[in-house]
Amino acid sequence: TGPVVIVGAGHAGFQLAVSLRQAKFAGQILLINDEKHLPYQRPPLSKAYLKGDGAPDSLMFRPQKFFEDQNIELVYDSAKAIDRKAKKLKLVSGKELDYWHLVIATGARNRLLDVPNASLDDVLYLRTMDESEQVRQRMPERKRVVVIGAGFIGLEFAATARSKGLEVDVLELAPRVMARAVTPEISSYFHDRHTAAGIRIHYGVRATEIEATDGKVSGVALSDGRHLPADLIVVGVGVLPNVELAAEADLPVAAGIIVNEQLLTSDPDISAIGDCSLFASHRFGELMRLESVQNATDQARCVAARLTGDAKTYDGYPWFWSDQGDDKLQIAGLTTGFDQVVVRGDVAQRSFSTFCYKNGKLIGIESVNRAGDHVFGRKILPLGGSVTPEQAADLSFDLKKAMA
Ligand code: FAD
Incomplete structure (x- = not known):
């Protein structure tokens, strides 16, 4: 068997490479990494990493030597296009890679805030290590943060910022926190806990403008006419799955790259796993796209098994965690x-x-x-x-x- 080329070196891509070797896959494994770091874990980016002073190395799954020992080739480049007929992946650098099987594990990217001044320097996100590092470095110098979005990431950050003494306001369009993901009982509990810690949560409002003085963030204008002062804005309004590579290769996409119960796209030589995949769930009888470490790693294991001769229906069971205060x-x-x-x-x-x-x-x-x-x-x-x-x-x- 020829090369397995994996696009994206996040939780799903990394796990796939590891699981292939564990299953004694002897062929070439190329892991395309468009970030400039060794593959790393994302959950701590809004949790322990933000709180402490751990070195970036503490986030890495494994050191460089591991990839050398396992003969997993890290290719620091970005995938640009798939030539399905020729079974080649084109990279931004101009290089072309032949694949026996291609796995798209491109994850998701931040949904960007779309209001005036949203591109100012102090409007930050938490998806990548570089973004978390920026937030971590700026927190000690800032006094008032407005968090846009009361999802898991926004609330994890809000609790940390408050514990470090910042004034924290959280804006949420829905009537309760984490509304799409948890029961009202859990929303209510976390509302009370964050409020008791001194965080102000504003429901039913959106940011309509980031206000600036001399080119620097000075506050946020709200849809109900109020203004909140701020010298830092952290945005957590969800993500968009990275489906473009698949779509441009004429693979079916909707709210994710559509794959079957074995995580194969309509092309038998291409799979899609992790945050970017919209999979036919055998267990729940519907198309699902999940954003979790469990989903990324279990899907990777399922594809590794298939590529080493043990094809099975994906049957991972969802679980998740969030540390808040x-x-x-x-x-x-x-x-x-x-x-x-x-x-x-x-x-x-x-x-x-x-x-x-x-x-x-x-x-x-x-x-x-x-x-x-x-x-x-x-x-x-x-x-x-x-x-x-x-x-x-x-x-x-x-x-x-x-x-x-
Ligand atoms: P990613 O980890 O996003 O990796 C995809 C990689 O592909 C990225 O490095 C991206 O840059 C790269 N890529 C994209 N396009 C290309 C291209 N064309 N060429 C090359 N590379 C490309 N989940 C939990 O279960 N529990 C938690 O507590 C939790 N906390 C989280 C906290 C934060 C701050 C974030 C951001 C996420 C959290 N998650 C958590 C979600 C979890 O991290 C994701 O579900 C998981 O990372 C998905 O893995 P993935 O490999 O599909 O995508």
């Missing part, structure tokens, strides 16, 4: 589409989980500082197991019994 939120399964939510534990004690049901069946668990419940969810949900809402609400009911 002193709280750890962990999510297993689906926390949208439920019709009943049961709380287990004690919200006031900051140790509780929400069990989400659909038609009486458990579909997801959100846990706040209750790792045991999360572990339970990760074990039982993929197997289709359940506990009744009454059992979930009853702390004297031992979840371990249901796992046995």
Whole structure:
């Protein structure tokens, strides 16, 4: 077998290269990396890395030597076009690479704020290591930050900025935080925690303009007519999947690169994995695009297995986490589409989980500082197991019994 060429050296691309070697793939592996760093982890960029003073090396999956030892060729370049007939990948440098199989793992990019002055120097994002580094370096010199978007990344950053003494305002168009991803119970808990820490969260408003004085950020104009002073803006308004490479090669795309239950595009020589893939979920019976480390790495493992002779339907089970201030939120399964939510534990004690049901069946668990419940969810949900809402609400009911 000839070369496997992987476009994108993020969580999905890196894991694929590693899993191929673990599965004894002996052919050439080329990992196209358009960032100037060794492949690194993204979750700490809005968490521990922002908080501390860890060196950039602390983010790297593995040192340079690992890639040499594993014979994984890192190509510092950017993929420009796919010639499907000739099975060649064209790079921005002009180089062309032959592939036996091509894997698109291009991830997603920041959705940019589209208001006047949004390109000022102090309007920052958190997707790449360079962006996180910029935010980290500027925080100590700044006093007032406006965070645009109360999603996971915006709130993780907001909590850190507040803990470092900055004044923090968060703008959110929806009526609650993390509205698209979590239950109202979890939104309400995190609203209370962030508010108690002194963060002001403004709902139902958008930024209409970044205000500037002498070319420097001085505030934000809001859709309700108010103005908030600021010397730093951090934007977390979601991402756009990087589908262009696939689209220009006439591969079907929608809200992601469309792949089948084995993560293959319509071209049997091209797969797409991670944040950029819109996959036919065998488990949930719908097209899904997920943005998580679990999804990126499990999809990579599935493709590595297929390329080494063990083709299977992708069957990864979703899970996620977010660290906000002193709280750890962990999510297993689906926390949208439920019709009943049961709380287990004690919200006031900051140790509780929400069990989400659909038609009486458990579909997801959100846990706040209750790792045991999360572990339970990760074990039982993929197997289709359940506990009744009454059992979930009853702390004297031992979840371990249901796992046995
Ligand atoms: P990425 O990691 O984005 O990697 C894609 C790579 O491809 C990038 O390096 C990109 O530059 C490159 N690329 C794009 N186009 C080209 C091209 N044409 N040629 C070459 N290279 C190209 N998930 C969790 O589960 N838990 C968390 O707590 C969590 N926290 C997060 C915090 C932050 C700040 C961010 C940004 C993400 C977080 N995520 C978290 C999401 C998780 O990091 C992503 O789901 C994961 O990185 C997706 O992996 P990926 O390989 O698909 O994409």
